[in-house]
Amino acid sequence: MVRAPTSSPLKPRKAPRQPRSEHTVEVLLEAAAQVLERDGLEGFNTNAVARRAGVSIGSLYQYFPGKDALTLALMRREGARFHAEAELTLDQPTGADALKAMIGACVRQQLQRPTLAHLLDLEESRPPLRGAAGGGARLIDIVAEILGRPDLSHPRAKLAAADLMAIVRGMTDAAGERGESDITDLQARIEAASFGYLGAPTTRAGD
Amino acid sequence: MVRAPTSSPLKPRKAPRQPRSEHTVEVLLEAAAQVLERDGLEGFNTNAVARRAGVSIGSLYQYFPGKDALTLALMRREGARFHAEAELTLDQPTGADALKAMIGACVRQQLQRPTLAHLLDLEESRPPLRGAAGGGARLIDIVAEILGRPDLSHPRAKLAAADLMAIVRGMTDAAGERGESDITDLQARIEAASFGYLGAPTTRAGD
Amino acid sequence: MVRAPTSSPLKPRKAPRQPRSEHTVEVLLEAAAQVLERDGLEGFNTNAVARRAGVSIGSLYQYFPGKDALTLALMRREGARFHAEAELTLDQPTGADALKAMIGACVRQQLQRPTLAHLLDLEESRPPLRGAAGGGARLIDIVAEILGRPDLSHPRAKLAAADLMAIVRGMTDAAGERGESDITDLQARIEAASFGYLGAPTTRAGD
Amino acid sequence: MVRAPTSSPLKPRKAPRQPRSEHTVEVLLEAAAQVLERDGLEGFNTNAVARRAGVSIGSLYQYFPGKDALTLALMRREGARFHAEAELTLDQPTGADALKAMIGACVRQQLQRPTLAHLLDLEESRPPLRGAAGGGARLIDIVAEILGRPDLSHPRAKLAAADLMAIVRGMTDAAGERGESDITDLQARIEAASFGYLGAPTTRAGD
DNA sequence: TATGAATGAGTGTTCATTCAT
């Protein structure tokens, strides 16, 4: 094994400017996603990704300085539209509405491609990637902001935000693993737990 | 040379009869735990475990037919006293008390050696170990039984049990990762979420 | 890490397309042959082969999915020109001529690189390679066909063919081990035994 | 691996004088034979033999200085009664009778426990054991002596003897591998080849 | 003398990464 990263090993090596390059990057990311889904972390290796992408291994390394950078880019891609949606929740009038919207966004995100989302979550906690995607932290900030809204005004907003995101992540992951697909039901249960946590139960969950 | 294992690759290879053997097994398991804690899944390999245990790699393989068997044995060791405690929760008079006891057991278990517990959780979801430890499924059954008690009598006990365990796991994992150590506070927050989920809020969490 | 091979462990992993690859494969096969000849089955390991080939171990595994595939490829390489020659024996006018030609082919094959041929024979009987080269069975069919010719017309052609090949193999192996190199003499003795077996002695052997 | 034989690694380490020891040696040899038959050369290792013998690995090494010594002892055990029988063939009045008797002895020996005999043959050609059992050479001497008898009086007795033994070994091995069990038929075919080789065919083989 | 725990060099194999073409 040869591990001598000269520059930052996580940032994309080159900004793909030409359309052909953009396309290659896109193809590589989708290939990575599919390999992850089909073969799990066990089968997730750079050669397999390149092969599936129909691209040479050399090309992969031209766009990504290393495996972790590829993983990271995939995380960002998967998180992109989700983050946009998450930001929008702040536009909701009340904190409660915003929180519901946020939960909805999380659930949709996680259940879109459940195994992919789950595996990326796992990868995200691996030291070299720890918080590199920045998604989690940012998300918690948004939720914390929501919890500061007048109708919720939680005294320990940051901590509660972390707890809520943990609840959401825990429940959606488990649901994904079980193969659940009824988004509405799941969302209702998560809301029950969340608002219960906040001391303002909506309705009895799971009825 | 690597050939197909003739016997089950997960069951311990030989029961340690002499006191010396027992000691070696104990030392190996603790070494495995420590390697996992210090170096993560990345650094968790049989040679490292043997080295840390101060034992030859051959000895490791005398007691465990493979890496997975070692991991599994560690899971069982870590889960042992916890499972005992979990069973006892059924002795509680009311469902609410039982559930609180259960949450307490989970929290204590997870916060005892947080990173170890977390990494073992991850490993448990890897295909070759999927449910091999048998802990998770059993746990959910207990909780489901609790939820069937008169004072809780949840109509979708099995599903709710899974949800509750997901909440507990999600929150404790996150707490462990943050380095939280105030068990009582964490437990209170989890109870809030749990009873909120069940539609019977106790007090506003996090106040 | 050693995991179950996903594809057939005996078929070559990748067809060498570039001339460089072809060369590497050729070099690896010849190295395998030489290691086998110098160090026997004992010393025949993938690292030794790669080292002797002046190639990294990784390269070996790029072209052969495993040790057995390498062995098999070597068998086929060694058997290639021989099989061509064996097929041609059917062009001989009479059965007797064809049989003599066949014996000649076998003897030449076995005495070209006697130890190599012998060791490959041994390997061929190891379970994972059992009949994989397909050489032996095919050979017997050819001989059986020869024995069916009018001038020989043996009533138990298949059995006799197996016997004859056993005679040829036994005698050439022994001769090879003794270091015999007079092909003509050996061939004459084998013919004596063979035609004697068929009930049509030519001349007294060994005179 | 630790390979530092201080004394001759092939001779039995201690002459078992006490009846208990003799019994242990016998048990070990039979265990070795059975392991060889059941699991082949692949599974033939000292620990397996000891386990099958119901004896500790330490005991095995008390009676045999190494694996090869064990193998060798097994060869001698298997060859013992056969050699006795082989010697007796010299008592036959004519060379032809003696040769037939010899062939019969060989066939019986090889077909008694065909796989065992075959695997031991293979082992015998491995360098550390090369000719150590001494069986083959001695056998050839006997046959050479037979071939010198007046009725056969072969001019190249030693060479012819080697050839004949090669024929016998080749044909019986192949027969054993095929699972043949009709000793008389096989013997007749071998005689045909043998006497054919000598220029004195008996009857057409295989009719 | 018997036991079996312990040893560790050796073997097959993988995969992230480099670099000549």
Added chain:
DNA sequence: TATGAATGAACACTCATTCAT
């Protein structure tokens, strides 16, 4: 710029042999 052949450190696992008990 793209290719894919080549690299080699790392890892899982085996087994002949030793030696303390």
